[in-house]
């Protein structure tokens with residue numbers, strides 16, 4: 001299960017996603033093979049589709065061109081999906097639309113959440129925008 005917002009960005013090739021360094025991820029483009037991300041930050045140069053495992057609650061989308069950072073705050077789901085289709089055809093998206101968004105999703109992949117009849121599950125996904133340089 002994932003809560004799946006699309007975030008508007010100035011230019012996908014100029015933004016970075018912070019907060020997921022040194023974490024394990026499943027690469028959706030390689031049959032969910034498990035890797036560890038040793039990069040300082042996430043940048044985008046081609047199709048990107050990863051499930052980061054056991055992430056911190058806050059993940060930041062830094063958009064230098066817009067001089068703002070989107071802080072994605074989640075509680076209740078421990079994983080996070082970061083996705084951009086690049087030039088891969090996606091229904092409902094125009095050919096150049098991939099340049100202007102990224103998804104950072106709150107997700108429960110490795111340990112799915114089961115909600116039985118009569119039970120309740122509560123998750124939080126909060127987005128805020130802060131100025132940055």
Ligand SMILES: O=P(O)(O)OC[C@H]1O[C@@H](O)[C@H](O)[C@@H](O)[C@@H]1O
Pocket residue numbers: 002004028049050081083105
């Ligand atoms: O359901 P949507 O909004 O079309 O999103 C599809 C994408 O959602 C992402 O969460 C997946 O990691 C991608 O593999 C998938 O293509």
